[in-house]
Amino acid sequence: KAQKELYFHNPMWPGEAHSLKVEKILFKEKSEYQEVLVFESSIYGKVLVLDGIVQLTEKDECAYQEMITHLPLCSIESPKNVLVVGGGDGGVLREIARHSSVELIDICEIDKMVIDVSKKFFPELAIGFEDPRVRLHVGDAVEFLRHAPEGKYDAIIVDSSDPVGPAQELVEKPFFETLARALRPGGVLCNMAESMWLHTHLIQDMISICHETFKGSVQYAWASVPTYPSGVIGFLLCSTEGPPVDFMHPINPIEKLEGALQHRRELRFYNSEMHKAAFCLPSFVKREVKAL
Ligand SMILES: NCCCCCc1nc2ccccc2[nH]1
Numbered sequence: 516k517a518q519k520e521l522y523f524h525n526p527m528w529p530g531e532a533h534s535l536k537v538e539k540i541l542f543k544e545k546s547e548y549q550e551v552l553v554f555e556s557s558i559y560g561k562v563l564v565l566d567g568i569v570q571l572t573e574k575d576e577c578a579y580q581e582m583i584t585h586l587p588l589c590s591i592e593s594p595k596n597v598l599v600v601g602g603g604d605g606g607v608l609r610e611i612a613r614h615s616s617v618e619l620i621d622i623c624e625i626d627k628m629v630i631d632v633s634k635k636f637f638p639e640l641a642i643g644f645e646d647p648r649v650r651l652h653v654g655d656a657v658e659f660l661r662h663a664p665e666g667k668y669d670a671i672i673v674d675s676s677d678p679v680g681p682a683q684e685l686v687e688k689p690f691f692e693t694l695a696r697a698l699r700p701g702g703v704l705c706n707m708a709e710s711m712w713l714h715t716h717l718i719q720d721m722i723s724i725c726h727e728t729f730k731g732s733v734q735y736a737w738a739s740v741p742t743y744p745s746g747v748i749g750f751l752l753c754s755t756e757g758p759p760v761d762f763m764h765p766i767n768p769i770e771k772l773e774g775a776l777q778h779r780r781e782l783r784f785y786n787s788e789m790h791k792a793a794f795c796l797p798s799f800v801k802r803e804v805k806a807l
Contacts, residue, residue, distance in 0.1 A: 521554065525567055527677055528713055528744040533569070535562065535742070541636055546628035548681040553636045559742055561636055563604060565629070565676050572742045576606055576640065579707075581785035582738045582793065583750055584610035587670045587705040588617075589765035589790060590752070594669040595619065598697065600656040600685065602674035603629035608643025611672075613775040613782075621668075623652045623659040625681055639780070657684050660693035668698050673706040678717070686721055691728045700757025701731065708749035711737055711796075715803040721751055722804060730756035734763065735804060736793035738784070750793070763794045 523533040536557035543552045552564040560573025571579065584607050588594050593616035599607050603624035611620055624630060630653070634641040644651065652659055656673075671694055675682040684690055686706075694704055704725075709717055718735065725733045731754030740748045754760035768787045769775050776782065796804075 523564075523567060523569065523744070525744075527568060527679065528710075531744060533742075533744045535559065535569075542632055544628065546626050548626045549676075551626075551628050551632055553632060562742070563629075563632070563637065566680055568677055569742050570676060571604060571606065571637075571640070573637070573639065575740050575742055576604075577783035578738045578740050579748060580606035580610050580640070581782060582736070582789075583607060583672055583674055583705055583707060585765075585769055585785045586736055586750055586752060586762065586790060586793065587672060587703040588614050589767045589769050589787070590754075590760055590762045591669060591701070591703055592767060594767075596668045596670075597621070598623070598663070598668045598671045600660075600671065600673040600675065601625075601682070602672065603627075604633040604637060604640045605630070605643035606640040607672055607674045608646060608649055609640060609780070610643075612643065612646045612648075613769070613778050614772060615774050617648060620646065620649045621652065622649060623654060623656040625653070625655050627653050642779075657690055657693070660690070660697055663693070663697040665696055666699040666702075668702060670703045670705070671698060673704070675707055677709070686717070686724075688724045688728065691724050695728050695755055698755045700755055701760060702755050702757070703760055703762075704729065704751075704753045706751045706753075708735065708751035710743065710745040710747055711735075711749055711800045711804075712745040712747060714749075715800070718749060718751070719804055725751060725753045729753035731760055732762060734794055735796065735800070736762070737796075738789075738793060763791060765790050
């Protein structure tokens with residue numbers, strides 16, 4: 516008998532549960548790193564879940580993929596070399612492809628099952644892997660960054676899952692130091708940075724590490740993602756020492772990018788006004804998350 520609903524309880528959002536009506540379970544297996552689940556929901560399209568945490572749904576993935584990609588890439592003149600850490604669903608790759616200035620897209624995803632599952636069930640995202648500029652590395656990003664040439668990248672996007680499990684190391688200081696080393700002067704980093712309603716301590720810790728590691732600017736932005744418990748997800752943007760980066764004013768606006776809008780698929784969430792608005796923070800965040 517098909518399950519009627521899936522309930523998502525998780526230590527990442529203690530004391531509350533998020534539930535989605537299920538039409539059909541499409542895939543459920545344990546990879547070397549995590550449990551991978553795909554199901555057809557009644558109102559959000561297909562849903563990808565890793566270790567019980569919703570990573571994306573067809574209906575609202577645009578908010579996350581577009582914001583995590585264009586907030587950094589529209590903040591610098593003409594990004595050429597970009598690295599994606601995680602992002603095995605391919606959505607960030609799809610968004611980077613809108614930037615004609617980009618010449619190389621390295622992606623380091625630890626779990627091959629995520630890539631294969633995305634290609635099978637989420638072709639709208641996995642299309643990102645078809646771009647000829649993409650070089651796929653299946654493995655641990657900690658290792659990958661250790662061997663990355665110094666100052667190689669203009670931008671790095673860390674599209675990770677939560678720091679409980681395979682992505683634990685991706686919020687620790689040593690990793691941020693390798694990210695800073697791999698970026699050119701004035702290069703930019705964008706991390707997934709949890710929920711301002713639920714994780715201000717974790718966000719504060721990440722911001723403290725980034726202020727020590729990145730001598731440029733550090734800014735927190737957020738977007739509405741209805742299928743993430745608490746309904747929001749944050750982004751931490753950092754720039755290395757060098758040409759100053761003003762994240763709040765996109766000097767490389769997506770509306771002016773040749774081909775970005777004519778791209779196979781229209782932008783559904785991001786635009787330059789949403790870019791600026793994303794950095795406007797509630798008073799409690801300004802207070803609790805010092806040094807913003
Ligand atoms: N790599 C795709 C994004 C992963 C973030 C998933 C996520 N969304 C959340 C909302 C509230 C608490 C924890 C969360 N973790």
